[in-house]
Amino acid sequence: MGKHLTSRSEDFAKWYNELVIKSGLADHSGVRGCMVIKPYGWAIWEKMQSILDKKFKATGHQNAYFPLLIPKSYFNKEAQHVKGFAKEVAVVTHYRLKHDPKTNEIIVDPDAKLEEELIIRPTSETIIWSTYKNWIQSYRDLPLLINQWANVVRWEMRPRLFLRTTEFFWQEGHTAHATEQEAIEEAKLILGIYTDFLQDYVGISVSTGIKTDSEKFAGAINTYTLESVMQDGKALQLGTSHFLGQNFAKAFDVQYSNKEGKLEYVWATSWGVTTRMIGAMIMSHSDDDGLILPPLLAPIQVVIVPIYKDDETHSRINEKAEQIIKELEALDISVKYDNEDGQSPGWKFAEYELKGVPIRIAIGPKDLENREVEIARRDTKEKKNYPNTDIGNVIKDLLDEIQKKIFNSSKSFQQESTHEVDKFDDFKSLLNDKGGFISAHWDGTAETEEKIKNETKATIRYIPFNGKEEEGTCIYSGKKSKRRVIFAQAY
Amino acid sequence: MGKHLTSRSEDFAKWYNELVIKSGLADHSGVRGCMVIKPYGWAIWEKMQSILDKKFKATGHQNAYFPLLIPKSYFNKEAQHVKGFAKEVAVVTHYRLKHDPKTNEIIVDPDAKLEEELIIRPTSETIIWSTYKNWIQSYRDLPLLINQWANVVRWEMRPRLFLRTTEFFWQEGHTAHATEQEAIEEAKLILGIYTDFLQDYVGISVSTGIKTDSEKFAGAINTYTLESVMQDGKALQLGTSHFLGQNFAKAFDVQYSNKEGKLEYVWATSWGVTTRMIGAMIMSHSDDDGLILPPLLAPIQVVIVPIYKDDETHSRINEKAEQIIKELEALDISVKYDNEDGQSPGWKFAEYELKGVPIRIAIGPKDLENREVEIARRDTKEKKNYPNTDIGNVIKDLLDEIQKKIFNSSKSFQQESTHEVDKFDDFKSLLNDKGGFISAHWDGTAETEEKIKNETKATIRYIPFNGKEEEGTCIYSGKKSKRRVIFAQAY
Numbered sequence: 001m002g003k004h005l006t007s008r009s010e011d012f013a014k015w016y017n018e019l020v021i022k023s024g025l026a027d028h029s030g031v032r033g034c035m036v037i038k039p040y041g042w043a044i045w046e047k048m049q050s051i052l053d054k055k056f057k058a059t060g061h062q063n064a065y066f067p068l069l070i071p072k073s074y075f076n077k078e079a080q081h082v083k084g085f086a087k088e089v090a091v092v093t094h095y096r097l098k099h100d101p102k103t104n105e106i107i108v109d110p111d112a113k114l115e116e117e118l119i120i121r122p123t124s125e126t127i128i129w130s131t132y133k134n135w136i137q138s139y140r141d142l143p144l145l146i147n148q149w150a151n152v153v154r155w156e157m158r159p160r161l162f163l164r165t166t167e168f169f170w171q172e173g174h175t176a177h178a179t180e181q182e183a184i185e186e187a188k189l190i191l192g193i194y195t196d197f198l199q200d201y202v203g204i205s206v207s208t209g210i211k212t213d214s215e216k217f218a219g220a221i222n223t224y225t226l227e228s229v230m231q232d233g234k235a236l237q238l239g240t241s242h243f244l245g246q247n248f249a250k251a252f253d254v255q256y257s258n259k260e261g262k263l264e265y266v267w268a269t270s271w272g273v274t275t276r277m278i279g280a281m282i283m284s285h286s287d288d289d290g291l292i293l294p295p296l297l298a299p300i301q302v303v304i305v306p307i308y309k310d311d312e313t314h315s316r317i318n319e320k321a322e323q324i325i326k327e328l329e330a331l332d333i334s335v336k337y338d339n340e341d342g343q344s345p346g347w348k349f350a351e352y353e354l355k356g357v358p359i360r361i362a363i364g365p366k367d368l369e370n371r372e373v374e375i376a377r378r379d380t381k382e383k384k385n386y387p388n389t390d391i392g393n394v395i396k397d398l399l400d401e402i403q404k405k406i407f408n409s410s411k412s413f414q415q416e417s418t419h420e421v422d423k424f425d426d427f428k429s430l431l432n433d434k435g436g437f438i439s440a441h442w443d444g445t446a447e448t449e450e451k452i453k454n455e456t457k458a459t460i461r462y463i464p465f466n467g468k469e470e471e472g473t474c475i476y477s478g479k480k481s482k483r484r485v486i487f488a489q490a491y
Numbered sequence: 492m493g494k495h496l497t498s499r500s501e502d503f504a505k506w507y508n509e510l511v512i513k514s515g516l517a518d519h520s521g522v523r524g525c526m527v528i529k530p531y532g533w534a535i536w537e538k539m540q541s542i543l544d545k546k547f548k549a550t551g552h553q554n555a556y557f558p559l560l561i562p563k564s565y566f567n568k569e570a571q572h573v574k575g576f577a578k579e580v581a582v583v584t585h586y587r588l589k590h591d592p593k594t595n596e597i598i599v600d601p602d603a604k605l606e607e608e609l610i611i612r613p614t615s616e617t618i619i620w621s622t623y624k625n626w627i628q629s630y631r632d633l634p635l636l637i638n639q640w641a642n643v644v645r646w647e648m649r650p651r652l653f654l655r656t657t658e659f660f661w662q663e664g665h666t667a668h669a670t671e672q673e674a675i676e677e678a679k680l681i682l683g684i685y686t687d688f689l690q691d692y693v694g695i696s697v698s699t700g701i702k703t704d705s706e707k708f709a710g711a712i713n714t715y716t717l718e719s720v721m722q723d724g725k726a727l728q729l730g731t732s733h734f735l736g737q738n739f740a741k742a743f744d745v746q747y748s749n750k751e752g753k754l755e756y757v758w759a760t761s762w763g764v765t766t767r768m769i770g771a772m773i774m775s776h777s778d779d780d781g782l783i784l785p786p787l788l789a790p791i792q793v794v795i796v797p798i799y800k801d802d803e804t805h806s807r808i809n810e811k812a813e814q815i816i817k818e819l820e821a822l823d824i825s826v827k828y829d830n831e832d833g834q835s836p837g838w839k840f841a842e843y844e845l846k847g848v849p850i851r852i853a854i855g856p857k858d859l860e861n862r863e864v865e866i867a868r869r870d871t872k873e874k875k876n877y878p879n880t881d882i883g884n885v886i887k888d889l890l891d892e893i894q895k896k897i898f899n900s901s902k903s904f905q906q907e908s909t910h911e912v913d914k915f916d917d918f919k920s921l922l923n924d925k926g927g928f929i930s931a932h933w934d935g936t937a938e939t940e941e942k943i944k945n946e947t948k949a950t951i952r953y954i955p956f957n958g959k960e961e962e963g964t965c966i967y968s969g970k971k972s973k974r975r976v977i978f979a980q981a982y
Contacts, residue, residue, distance in 0.1 A: 030565070030621050031609065034558035039637065042555050064533050067525035068611075068642055068658050069581070072588070074521070076597055087587060090560070091599050092611070094582040095646040097563070106567055106577045108584065108608055117599055118522065120559075120583070120611070130521050140833065146530070151559055151642070155586040167559050342631065 005354075007288045012232040013160075016283060020161045023291050023355050025278070033159035033166030037275070040355065043299035044278055045169065049149060051201055051296075052171065052273070055193045061145040061173065066127050068151075069118040074126035078251040081125060084218020088155035090120040090166075120153040125219060125244075125270055128174045129252040136176055136266060139258050143186070144176040162279030163236075163491055170274035176249070176266040178256065183243055183267035184222075190241040190271045191224045198238055202277060203294035203406035204228050204284045205414040206238055207437070209462030209486065214446050217270075221245035227461045227486070228410075229417040230283040233435025235461050235488035238280055241271035284410055285379075291356025292379050294406050295399040302328060302335040302395060303357045307345045307364035317363045320388060324361065324373070327392035333399065353378060358402050359395060363388075379405055420484070424475050427487070431456055437488050441481035443474035452476050458487045496845075498779045503723040504651075507774060511652045514782050514846050516769070524650035524657030528766070531846065534790035535769055536660065540640060542692055542787075543662065543764070546684045552636040552664065557618050559642075560609040565617035569742040572616060575709020579646035581611040581657075611644040616710060616735075616761055619665045620743040627667055627757060630749050634677070635667040653770030654727075654982055661765035667740070667757040669747065674758035675713075678734040681762045682715045685730045693768060694785035694897035695719050695775045696905040697729055698928070700953030700977065705937050708761075712736035718952045718977070719901075720908040721774040724926025726952050726979035729771055732762035775901055776870075782847025783870050785897050786890040793819060793826040793886060794848045798836045798855035808854045811879060815852065815864070818883035824890065844869060849893050850886060854879075870896055911975070915966050918978070922947055928979050932972035934965035943967050949978045 005022065006014040020026050025041035037045065053063070069092060075082045096112030099105075121127065128146070136144060149171050156166045173190060177183040191208055198204045206226045216223035220242035227235050249255070249265040258264055285292040295301050304321050308314040321337050328335045336357075338348050345362065352360055362374040373391065376383040379402050386394050417436030421427045430438060442448060442460065452475075453459050467483045474481050496513065497505040511517050516532035528536065544554070566577040587603030590596075612618065619637070627635060640662050647657045664681060668674040682699055689695045697717045707714035711733035718726050740746070740756040749755055776783040786792050795815060797808040812828050819826045827848075829839050836853065843851055853865040864882065867874040870893050877885050908927030912918045918929060933939060933951065943966075944950050958974045965972045 027622070027625070029558045029618070030562060031558045031560050031618075034560060036558065036622055037556040039553035039555045043553070045556075046554065062530035062534075063537065064530045065528040065536075065660070067520045067522045067527065068644070069522050069525060071521060072597065072599075075588070082597060087589075089586070089588060090583045090609070091585040091588065092581045093584045093599065096579055097566070097577040097582065097610070099577075106563065106573060108563075108582050118581070119588070127521065131518070131527050134518070153559070169556070 005288055005290065008231060015288070016279075017161060019282060019286060019290065019354075020279075025282075025291075026161050028161070031166075033156045035161050035165050040299055041278065044281075044293075044297050045275055047297050047299070048197075048201075048277060049171070052193070052197055053149075055197065056147050056171075056173070059145075059189060059193065061147045061175075063148060064146050065148050065150070066124050066131065068121055070121050070124075070127045072117045072119055074130060075119065077126060078219050078247055080247070081219035081251075085122050088157070089122050090153045090155060092118040092120065121150070122152055122154045123270075123272075124148070124150070124152075124172055125174065125248055126252075129248040129254060129268075132174075132176055132266075133252050133254050136254055136256050139178055139256055142176060142178045142256060142266065143182065145173075145186075146175065147171055147173045160279075162282070163276055165275075168275050170272045172272045173270060175269045176254065177268070178258065178264075178266065180245070180267050183245075183269050187222075187224055187241045187243040187269040187271065190269070191226070194226055194239045194241065194271075194273055197273075198226060198228075198277070199407060201294065201296045202281050203403065203410055204238070204280055205407065205411040207414070207462065207464075207486065209464045209467075211240075211462060212446070212449060212460045212485075214449055215459060217242045219244060219247050220270075221247070225462050227437075227488075227490075228280065228284065229414055229436050229488070230280070230491070231413070232283070233417065233489075235437065235490040236276075236280050236283070237461070237490065238277060239271070239273035242269060244268040244270060285406055286356065289350075290354035292406065293356035293358060295358045295403045298356065298358050299334065300336045300355070300357050301333050301399060302359045302361060303348075303352045304335065304337045304361045304363065305345050305348045305352075306337075306339060307362060309365075313365050313368070316368055320363055320368065320373075324388070324391050328395060331392050331396050333392070333395060349376075359398060361391075377402060418486075422472070422475065427458075427475055428456055431458055431489060435489055437461065437486050439484045439486055440475040441472035441483075442485045442487075443477045443479035443481055445477075448474060448477050448479075452487070457489050459490055461486045461488050461490060496779055496781065499722060506779070507770075508652060510773060510777060510781065510845075511770075516773075516782075517652050519652070522657075524647045526652050526656050531790055532769065535772075535784075535788050536766055538788050538790070539688075539692075539768060540662070543684070543688055544640075546688065547638050547662075547664070550636075550680060550684070552638045552666075554639060555637050556639055556641070557615050557622065559612055561612050561615075561618045563608045563610055565621060566610065568617060569710050569738055571738070572710035572742075576613050577610075579648070580613050581644045581646060583609040583611065612641070613643055613645045614761075614763075615639070615641070615643075615663055616665065616739055617743075620739040620745060620759075623665075623667055623757075624743050624745050627745055627747050630669055630747055633667060633669045633747060633757065634673065636664075636677075637666065638662055638664040651770075653773070654767055656766075659766050661763045663763040664761060666760045667745065668759070669749065669755075669757065671736070671758050674736075674760050675734050678713070678715055678732045678760040678762065681732040681760070682717065685717050685732065685762075685764055688764075689717060689719075689729055689768070690898060692785065692787045693772050694894065694901055695729070695771055696898065696902040698905065698953065698955075698977070700955045700958075702731075702953060703937070703940060703951045703976075705940055706950060708733045710735060710738050711761075712738070716953050718928075718979075718981075719771065719775065720905055720927050720979065721771070721982070722904070723774070724908065724980075726928065726981040727767075727771050727774070728952070728981065729768060730762070730764035733760060735759040735761060775904075776897055777847065780841075781845035783897065784847035784849060786849045786894045789847065789849050790825065791827045791846070791848050792824050792890060793850045793852060794839075794843045795826065795828045795852045795854065796836050796839045796843075797828075797830060798853055800856075804856050804859070807859055811854055811859065811864075815879070815882050819886060822883050822887055824883070824886060850889060852882075868893060909977075913963070913966065918949075918966055919947055922949055922980060926980055928952065928977045930975045930977055931966040932963035932974075933976045933978075934968045934970035934972055936968075939965060939968050939970075943978070948980050950981055952977045952979050952981060
């Protein structure tokens with residue numbers, strides 16, 4: 001069967017792009033770098049949002065909303081932040097169009113030039129901290145735990161669906177605390193929420209650690225990161241949580257009076273995950289026949305396909321299907337009965353494989369006779385007949401099993417894709433060969449980091465949190481090193 | 492008590508603005524015309540979204556997402572649409588900032604000018620119909636029932652919190668149908684969903700009808716509208732649903748092959764409601780002491796305030812409160828126990844009146860003695876003691892009653908605010924006096940409509956759907972008229 005995707009081994013990037021489009025997740029738009037997220041893709045994002053939102057609220061965070069447009073001058077206030085973010089951004093310079101009688105076209109009205117340009121937010125620290133100045137006066141106002149779900153724009157020269165788009169969706173948390181310790185704990189709490197979400201729901205095994213100074217967020221003291229290896233051996237950053245110290249509090253003069261009535265600058269964090277997680281999910285689990293979706297995020301968890309030649313069989317199958325649908329819906333399992341008559345069962349099988357529906361139930365005349373149904377798993381492609389009674393619980397267990405299996409496969413793959421390397425030649429040949437995470441000694445200088453990057457395109461993805469102390473020599477400079485860090489070529 | 496709001500009779504606009512800010516719903520931002528929606532306000536919008544979203548999905552609609560940025564040329568494609576929307580919009584002309592070594596400031600990089608300017612969507616018909624061209628080929632692809640939740644930007648010269656902001660939130664539905672009849676039915680189905688939502692949840696009595704040609708959506712054949720009178724006698728448009736005919740299908744060349752294999756243009760609708768509904772809710776129900784929120788949208792439905800002098804009483808009240816909280820939460824009623832010790836009970840009473848919490852429970856030493864609690868309604872300010880057993884069901888019934896009462900008050904007010912008028916002098920004096928809806932004869936010409944608007948600032952809000960046929964003469968021109976229409980001064 002198959003829907004003729006390019007295979008992963010042939011061209012991974014092409015496979016990915018075709019899969020996103022053919023499975024109906026998203027599409028290119030008429031605006032370079034911006035995608036249309038189709039209903040099937042958006043339904044996955046809605047599930048992601050809903051799960052994460054509950055986790056944020058359960059840990060005391062509240063949602064709010066800050067403006068899309070930020071005055072250019074705000075970016076000047078935090079010295080590091082401006083270097084990182086005042087770059088590839090969308091700049092609004094005018095606020096009116098008008099009809100040009102000469103050309104009969106609409107043109108930008110030259111009289112409607114803004115005094116100060118506005119930037120479409122690439123991230124919201126500046127506009128949020130300019131607001132927090134008014135919200136925070138006393139220790140009673142702290143901690144301030146705010147999140148927003150929003151679209152952001154960062155001009156992308158080499159866009160890729162979900163992974164790197166000029167406009168993308170994310171949540172961005174921005175918190176303010178009375179003490180340094182509390183802010184660090186917040187940043188780590190969020191890292192834990194992200195880890196659980198990615199592993200338990202998206203089914204991706206992630207590694208966490210600290211970014212080097214060259215790779216950290218512009219304006220942060222420390223950036224904690226979540227990273228994973230995709231099927232092509234390249235690493236992908238899945239989310240970050242930043243401890244910002246007092247940088248933004250000082251830039252925007254946000255002080256609170258403590259219990260003794262003394263003014264102090266507040267401590268801050270910010271953190272975010274994006275629609276890129278959908279890209280990661282695709283690249284981690286899917287195969288040459290299509291998507292493999294983790295059941296907890298699949299818009300359709302079960303599809304039922306009838307197989308019949310005559311009307312009498314068809315109506316008996318309809319009856320059986322209705323019964324199964326009721327059973328599944330009572331268990332909160334989302335099910336689609338594809339009873340369209342324009343396509344063959346074989347075509348439908350391939351279509352739902354492409355779309356990654358975790359379980360397919362087929363019902364034909366022989367199944368009716370034997371009081372059975374055929375159940376096929378998308379992940380393993382195993383097919384098995386089950387008695388057509390108590391299907392609900394069979395499916396429920398199977399969905400749990402598939403969810404676990406997908407995560408376990410990801411976990412094994414991450415382990416197999418991580419290698420300790422001690423020679424730079426091995427380092428380079430491993431990168432050329434299968435990629436993955438490379439655990440190696442580094443002398444701790446930005447200079448060496450830069451040289452390795454220039455020679456191999458590999459960057460330091462993270463410094464492990466609890467990496468064991470180990471005497472060694474830097475893989476590049478030969479200088480002394482006390483611990484290994486994780487290198488990889490990354491998206 | 493009171494939080495010193497300007498009274499409604501003194502200055503309604505000032506009262507409104509103070510109330511929005513002091514109750515913690517929203518705030519002005521550093522960007523002119525753009526507001527910050529604070530957690531208390533955003534929680535109301537989340538509830539609105541969640542209820543409407545369920546209603547849309549229950550009627551077969553799916554969510555998707557289309558780009559924020561629209562190429563300028565797209566606006567040229569539909570002749571009427573361009574006149575209406577290619578005006579006060581935010582125009583992106585550049586895609587990069589850079590550091591200027593001369594001034595040590597960041598500036599817009601002159602080398603990063605876009606070939607074609609991009610417009611931040613003021614509404615998405617053009618980008619969506621340019622996409623539908625690829626999605627619709629056959630009658631099997633219809634109807635296409637899509638909604639998106641999004642931020643939009645329309646440059647506002649006279650912004651007002653929630654009512655008219657440069658950036659605002661809405662949902663915009665965009666549907667495509669095989670027949671004219673089906674599209675008209677869709678537009679009316681949505682009008683019904685909006686009506687039910689506004690009346691049953693927001694508690695606002697709305698009137699519906701058709702816009703005149705001068706007032707309809709730019710690009711529509713017919714605009715159906717929902718209108719209501721605010722407490723100051725001015726009308727507010729709460730939402731619109733448009734039957735677009737084949738205008739956008741023709742502009743973007745969207746045809747489908749029907750069952751006979753013949754190509755036909757599709758029929759379209761679009762429809763939306765916005766964060767303005769929050770403004771309407773405030774202006775319909777609230778009083779000089781603060782917000783009055785309908786229980787079904789209130790972020791906090793019940794607040795419990797303890798009154799005590801000694802620790803022993805305090806701990807007994809805590810115990811009682813815990814018990815009530817459990818009871819309420821079991822019934823899915825949201826409750827806050829304000830046990831902060833920095834403020835007096837009186838201060839708290841005024842604070843929750845300001846914030847419009849529908850029910851306040853106070854527990855003091857005497858209440859403990861009598862095994863009672865004091866329950867106060869925000870809407871009527873009635874206070875009454877109840878036995879402190881089975882409080883859950885008492886509160887549940889009371890919340891239902893408050894929800895109904897708020898709507899019934901709104902309904903009576905709409906009726907009292909609607910007047911039939913037959914003389915232009917009466918028309919003008921009524922507008923000067925108490926405003927409201929004025930039902931009057933109109934000769935059906937845009938010319939008369941325009942003259943009345945210029946003389947009185949009153950516009951035709953809608954032509955009633957089932958207005959009875961009635962011979963009359965136009966209130967302005969004296970020409971013959973067959974039915975009354977509804978005039979008002981509007982926001």
